[in-house]
Amino acid sequence: MSTHVETFSYDDAIVRKFLWATIIWGIVGFTVGLLIALQLANPWFNFDISWLSFGRLRPLHTNAVIFAFAGNAIFTGAYYSTQRLLKTRMFSDRLSAFHFWGWQAIIVAAALTLPLGFTQAKEYAELEWPIDVAIAVVWVAFAVNFFGTIARRRERHIYVAIWFYIASIVTVALLHIFNNLSVPAGWLKSYSLYAGVQDAFMQWWYGHNAVAFFLTTPFLGLMYYFMPKAAERPVFSYKLSILHFWSLVFLYIWAGPHHLHYTALPEWASTLGMLFSVMLWMPSWGGMVNGLLTLRGAWHKVTEEPVLKFFVVAITAYGMSTFEGPMLSVKSVNALAHYTDWIIAHVHTGALGWNGLLTFGMVYWLAPRLFQAPLHSKKLAEVHFWIATFGILLYVASIYSAGITQGLMWRAFDETGRLAYPDFVETVMQLMPMYWVRVAGGTLYIIGSLIFLYNIAMTWKARPAAYEVPQVSAPPLAKAYEEHRVPETGGVIGKFANLNWHRRWEGLPLLFTVMTVLAVVVASLAEIIPTFLIKSNVPTIASVKPYTPLELAGRDLYIKEGCFNCHSQMVRPLRYETERFGEYSKPGEFVYDHPFLWGSRRIGPDLARVGGKYPDLWHVRHFAEPKSIVQNSIMPVYKHLQERPLDFAGIQRRVDAMVMLGVPYGEAVQRAPEMAREQAVQMAAAIESQGGPSGLADKEVIALVAYLQRLGRDIKTPVVSDGGTQP
Structure with a gap:
């Protein structure tokens, strides 16, 4: 064993940069959420400003909180802890700086493009x-x-934090x-490679696991x-941490x-997702128990230390x-909760409680x-804790x-068997007091964040x-070492339980990484391959045709205005939905939808069957002044749609991109x-x-x-027998 000792220093300057970015972007993200x-x-x-409307700002809020606030928090903690756990300075100060400035540039780009x-x-x-593309480049730099x-x-x-x-x-x-x-259709326009059912599957394979591997596993680290x-x-x-991981x-x-329960996704896929979701409860609580019981013998410190x-x-x-x-993944619960504010409450319990409070504690x-000075005020940190906690509650x-109220009102029938609340806006109006309480809670959370900043x-x-x-001094890593082994007893089970195999893996990070990738890839492919290759998962419908060029342009405007943030396009095969919105949605209806637009909440009614329900003029007036059509509507005003010229020249480029898909x-080619x-x-x-306005062509x-x-x-x-359609 070598007795040579090397002297080095840690790069805390990069940690300080990420720490300030965490605080600043956090307040920005929370403020947009309050708005x-x-x-x-x-x-x-x-x-009445298009780029400040709810549909434009909602994705800005989610991206700011997830990737700007939580993302910078991850990098703050990871850069600090990784150096100390591995007893070495980061591999490259230049890559660290590139990671920092590249990530902030991406956040600024998001803050500019999403409202537009x-x-x-x-x-x-x-x-x-x-x-x-920029995200991929910066992420690769971070990985290297x-x-x-x-x-x-x-x-x-x-150490276990590095595993995560x-x-x-x-x-x-x-x-x-x-x-x-x-497939790009311009510098800031593209169409998903996947369509309809497959796009929905890929999106929630990503979406749920963005929560898992961006908001959960790094924070567990x-x-x-x-x-x-x-x-x-x-x-x-230690054993529980292995099982947990x-x-x-x-x-x-x-x-x-x-x-995607009860949607056009094949039932086997959503059922499989449900089964694994239920199993997730056990390792998740294993991590919680491991964290809380770390305080054994030190619970008295909780009263003293914010x-x-x-x-x-x-x-x-x-x-x-x-x-x-x-619990929400269970179909019977999901049928009530999906598309309601219950999901929003669930997400914010995690975001404000788990990610937010853990970040605040870490920074304190x-x-x-990092600043080589005592914390300015422990009392202010205490005040921050109580204000933030009360705000979350x-x-x-x-x-x-609000969510449970929505779900119950949507499915309520009167004694005659008719919908008790057939007018969608009736359910919206019942939520207004609860929405104002949310504003109060969010305001308190932001006040706490401002105290934190100060x-x-x-x-x-x-x-x-x-x-x-x-x-810092430490000996270099020895090329050969004597491994500490726990005596193996009890046959195969005993040999497995003594964890010598895992101790070997922990000393072989390349093997450890490969095994982690295999765990993720095998699980992913087990669902992806059947979804894409078995044609019976998406039975085609002969009468479903591509959107006309004008309709395609309109769909892109629907996306631009963020209408999908409030309206779903998926009637589930549940009686109260078919009574309210019409025939339930079929997989074959979405084969030309790049991307899918099934939505994840209903602030407004589902639009899957809205075609032909109202005259064209009704829609024009609804966009110009929603309250003139629905008195209690909370929909933003879209007067600008009647003023802005349609980019006819750009339609060809968009059609060409769809043809590539x-x-x-x-003829439209x-x-x-x-x-x-x-x-x-x-x-x-x-x-x-x-009787409508002129000059709208x-x-x-x-x-x-x-x-x-x-x-x-x-x-x-x-559909007629020769495969054509009747007029």
């Missing part, structure tokens, strides 16, 4: 293709830096790349490092289809969310160490109530004129703009004849109305 909460309580807060309506319409994956650091480590065995970082890095890369495969540090106690159970990584990846208060409530929120998630613990209690800023202000850079467009103009002129003349509203009038009409067209 859209106000917009739901009173549509006046849309300000450039979106892929895929939840948590809304950013358009050039930004997706991280795995390069592991390669030059001075510690043989990698490895799983997060490799899995997020797979999810991001395969869900975002698309942070928990496993910072909780023992703050408690000054070792992790409760491998079962979570393998089971999580299967669970995505539970977001950092531990944040950690304890954060881990408890994780336990609550990961119990509720499997880090600040004195107000938020989730009100929105749980406390950390004052701590930073007390920093020394120049930071001391401690020199296999959509049979025929040669003359899409002309065909769009012809349909627009006919529609505009009809609207004018009905070249305006955006005409395309959007054309798209809405097409929805749900194809399956009503009878």
Whole structure:
């Protein structure tokens, strides 16, 4: 064994940068969330400005909180803990800097493009293709830096926090790349490579596992490092951490289809997702138990240390969310909860409680160490904790109530067997008091965040004129080493349980990473391959045809305005839905939908069967002044649709991209703009004849109305024996 000792220093400058980014972007994300909460309580807060409307800002809020706030928090904790756990400086200071500035540039790009309506319409994956490419490049730089650091480590065995970082890095890369495969139709426009049912499957394979491997596993890594540090106690159970890690990584990846119960997705897929979701409860709670029991013998410190208060409530929120998630995946519960605010409450329990409070606690613990000055005020940290916790309770209690109210009102029938609340807006009006309570809860959470900013800023202000850079000494990693082995007893089971095999894996990070990738890939392919290759999963419907060029342009405007954030396009085979919205949706209806637009919540009614339900003029007036059509509507005003010219020239490029995806467009390949103009002129003349405004033939509203009038009409067209359709 070599006695040579090497001296080095850690790069804490990069940690400080990510820490400030975490705080700043967090407040931005929370503030946008408060604004859209106000917009739901009173549509006046849309300000009649297109780029500030709810549909445009909702994806900005989710991206800011997930990728800007939580993302920077992950990198803050990972850069700090990785260096210390591996006893080495990061592999490359330049890659660290590139990662930081590249990630902030991506966030700024998202903040500019999403309000302007450039979106892929895929939840948590809304950013358009050039930004997706940039994300991949920056993520690869992070991965090279991280795995390069592991390669030059001075510690043989990698600690459990590193396991979770490895799983997060490799899995997020797979999810991001395969869900975002698309065909560009311009610099900020693309169409998903997948259509309809397959696109829905891929999106929720990604969407659920973005929650798993961006908002869960890396934060578990942070928990496993910072909780023992703050408690000054070792992790409760090494064996439990192993069981927690491998079962979570393998089971999580299967669970995505539970977001699509009772939809056009094949039932076997959603049932499989449900089964694995239910199994997820066990490893998730294993992690919670491991975190909380780390405090054994140190619970008295919780009353004294605000950092531990944040950690304890954060881990408890994780336990609550990961119990509720499997429960919501059960079909009978999902039938009530899906499309309601119940899901929003569930998500925010995790985001505000687990991710938010864990981040606050971590930063409070880090600040004195990074700024080399005592925390400005422990009392203010206590105040922050109680204000934030009370804000979360107000938020989730009100929105749980709103969600259950929605679900019960939607499915209520009166004594005659008719819908008790046939007018959708009746259910919306019942939620207004709860929406205002949510605003109060969100306001408290933001006030706590501002106190947090002040406390950390004052701590930073007390920093020394120049930071001391401690020199650390450690022997280099020996090429040969004597492995510590636990005596093996009890046959095969005993040999497995003594965990010598896992101790070997921990000293072989390449093998460990390969095994993690295999766990994720095998589980993914087991669902993906049958969904894509078995044709009976998506029976075709002969009468379903591609959208006309004008309707395609209208669909893109529907996406641009963010209408999919409020309206679903999926009638489930549940009586109260078919009574309210019409015939249930079929898989074959969506074969030309790139991307799918089934939606994930209903702030407004489902639109799958809206085609032909109202005259064209009704839609025009509805966009211009929603309250003139539905008195209590909370829909934003879209007057600009009647003022902005439609980009006819760009329609050909979009049709060409769809043709590359296999959509049979025929004549439109040669003359899409002309065909769009012809349909627009006919529609505009009809609207004018009905008493509507003139001059709409070249305006955006005409395309959007054309798209809405097409929805749900194809399956009503009878098919004749030769495969054609009757007029």
